[in-house]
Amino acid sequence: MTAVKLDGVATATAVKSELAGRIAHLRANGIVPGLGTLLVGDDPGSRSYVAGKHRDCAEVGIESIRVDLPASSTQADVMAAIRDLNHAPEVTGYIVQLPLPAGLDEHAALEAIDPSKDADGLHPTNLGRLVLGIEGELRSPLPCTPAGIVEMLRRYDVPIRGKHVTVIGRGLTVGRPLGLLFTRKGLDATVTLTHSRTLDLAAEVRRADIVVAAVGVPHLVRPDWVKPGAAVLDVGITRVEDEETGKGKLTGDVDPAVAEVAGFLSPNPGGVGPMTRAMLLANVVKAAELKLGG
Ligand SMILES: Nc1nc(=O)c2c([nH]1)NC[C@@H]1CN(c3ccc(C(=O)N[C@@H](CCC(=O)O)C(=O)O)cc3)C=[N+]21
Numbered sequence: 001m002t003a004v005k006l007d008g009v010a011t012a013t014a015v016k017s018e019l020a021g022r023i024a025h026l027r028a029n030g031i032v033p034g035l036g037t038l039l040v041g042d043d044p045g046s047r048s049y050v051a052g053k054h055r056d057c058a059e060v061g062i063e064s065i066r067v068d069l070p071a072s073s074t075q076a077d078v079m080a081a082i083r084d085l086n087h088a089p090e091v092t093g094y095i096v097q098l099p100l101p102a103g104l105d106e107h108a109a110l111e112a113i114d115p116s117k118d119a120d121g122l123h124p125t126n127l128g129r130l131v132l133g134i135e136g137e138l139r140s141p142l143p144c145t146p147a148g149i150v151e152m153l154r155r156y157d158v159p160i161r162g163k164h165v166t167v168i169g170r171g172l173t174v175g176r177p178l179g180l181l182f183t184r185k186g187l188d189a190t191v192t193l194t195h196s197r198t199l200d201l202a203a204e205v206r207r208a209d210i211v212v213a214a215v216g217v218p219h220l221v222r223p224d225w226v227k228p229g230a231a232v233l234d235v236g237i238t239r240v241e242d243e244e245t246g247k248g249k250l251t252g253d254v255d256p257a258v259a260e261v262a263g264f265l266s267p268n269p270g271g272v273g274p275m276t277r278a279m280l281l282a283n284v285v286k287a288a289e290l291k292l293g294g
């Protein structure tokens with residue numbers, strides 16, 4: 001058996017083309033959506049992610065505003081930049097690129113974001129609304145990677161209700177909010193949220209209909225861990241050296257041989273990453289529509 005590929009590039013393209021129409025409607029009504037990014041320091045990975053977000057915005061008609069601070073910035077510098085973004089009228093939503101350089105307080109930075117401009121859905125108010133599980137159309141942004149995973153599963157008609165989901169990793173941006181999202185009314189999955197102290201990870205993965213691996217351990221998930229036919233989403237990414245060429249390359253958390261057992265598998269790169277970026281754009285559009293009163 002070979003798994004159906006959960007194609008994040010194609011699915012993100014579909015999401016973006018749907019957003020383009022909504023953006024045109026906003027602009028016709030005098031609202032120009034604008035995404036701000038705050039990048040502190042010069043980590044090459046973070047720089048390239050931020051550059052990608054600005055390219056995505058240009059593609060769909062969202063303005064983008066880039067704020068870059070040096071690695072030597074103090075907490076006060078970061079907080080001042082956040083205050084400016086909160087007040088900038090052309091910025092309808094923004095993100096603080098994580099991780100911040102060592103020594104800076106990420107929680108303080110996230111808490112200072114105006115929740116109505118929180119394009120990542122990581123402000124405590126928005127995470128709190130996710131915990132509260134407000135029914136119906138959610139009026140607050142969802143964290144982008146969890147939202148992208150659910151959107152991808154929906155578009156491939158992968159059943160979720162009543163299914164067993166095993167999430168590997170309890171981090172702020174993926175595992176922790178994903179557990180909350182999958183167990184909400186309407187999605188109704190049963191979730192096992194695992195982490196580095198889980199005693200028998202293989203057993204927790206074997207019982208899952210949907211596996212989400214978000215830890216950054218290359219090829220952690222082995223084919224003999226996966227229930228035949230399960231959907232496997234490979235989120236974690238690690239830069240490793242290619243043994244033959246000596247060049248850097250990206251490796252996911254899932255052994256590629258899992259494709260022989262799984263029913264659905266997201267490649268990495270080309271899977272959840274592009275969906276994360278598409279959902280960031282969706283959050284910006286949603287926030288701008290709320291401004292319009294939609
Ligand atoms: N405030 C904040 N919000 C984030 O959403 C956030 C963050 N900080 N810090 C870092 C992580 C990581 N992240 C990725 C998004 C897309 C790809 C992506 O599109 N990757 C491509 C490959 C890109 C490449 O080649 O480097 C792919 O999977 O196909 C990767 C990683 C968002 N993050």
